[in-house]
Amino acid sequence: MGFIGDPDIPQGHIEYKYLLHQWANDPFWIGNINQRIRYLHISGGLPPYRFPRTMIQQFWVAPMHPEARTVWYKVLIQKIPLQKCVSRFRPPTSSLCVLCHQEETIEHFVYSCPLKKTIWDTTLAVNLPLYFLQPVDFCDFILHLRLPPNTTIHSTLFTSCATTIHQIWCAHWKFKLENKPFHEHPIVRMINTRIASIHPPPPHSVVIDY
Numbered sequence: 001m002g003f004i005g006d007p008d009i010p011q012g013h014i015e016y017k018y019l020l021h022q023w024a025n026d027p028f029w030i031g032n033i034n035q036r037i038r039y040l041h042i043s044g045g046l047p048p049y050r051f052p053r054t055m056i057q058q059f060w061v062a063p064m065h066p067e068a069r070t071v072w073y074k075v076l077i078q079k080i081p082l083q084k085c086v087s088r089f090r091p092p093t094s095s096l097c098v099l100c101h102q103e104e105t106i107e108h109f110v111y112s113c114p115l116k117k118t119i120w121d122t123t124l125a126v127n128l129p130l131y132f133l134q135p136v137d138f139c140d141f142i143l144h145l146r147l148p149p150n151t152t153i154h155s156t157l158f159t160s161c162a163t164t165i166h167q168i169w170c171a172h173w174k175f176k177l178e179n180k181p182f183h184e185h186p187i188v189r190m191i192n193t194r195i196a197s198i199h200p201p202p203p204h205s206v207v208i209d210y
């Protein structure tokens with residue numbers, strides 16, 4: 001796309017017809033426009049921070065419940081209403097995590113809050129026993145769709161992460177808005193049920209009930 005200052009554009013008098021012609025004929029508009037615009041709308045979606053292309057493609061096609069995909073997308077574009085943000089508009093509101101009273105970042109909200117980390121550990125052990133990722137690598141995947149080189153990617157990884165993020169999100173807001181207890185076991189049970197509805201366990205496999 002051409003912009004003012006572009007060496008290809010005549011300097012001095014600006015010829016708007018020429019600019020519009022350049023803009024309308026840019027290769028950007030060829031092909032799947034919706035998909036291109038969606039990539040650009042992702043925070044950090046412009047170089048050099050673009051999500052790995054194959055990963056973002058898998059994110060959109062991997063089997064997961066629509067509401068789970070929506071919540072994970074909010075995480076990826078960093079549109080989570082953290083306490084720090086809420087406290088700016090409601091000064092008496094604490095900027096700390098409502099569950100553990102530590103500083104709340106996106107990483108803390110989604111993964112590293114001690115009450116949520118135990119849920120992740122259990123969910124991963126049950127649904128992704130073959131993934132031996134360090135917590136820092138796993139967090140990188142959840143927040144930025146990045147994985148260490150040579151990591152085998154299976155659709156169960158996307159399904160499990162989306163489902164866990166969604167159920168943690170639901171339990172978090174039920175605790176905050178409705179005072180419903182944030183207990184690990186019912187949350188993990190719901191996560192496993194919803195993952196199994198997409199990826200049924202093989203027959204004769206051992207089902208761990210929580």
Ligand SMILES: [Zn+2]
Nearest residue numbers: 097099100113
């Ligand atoms: Zn916390």
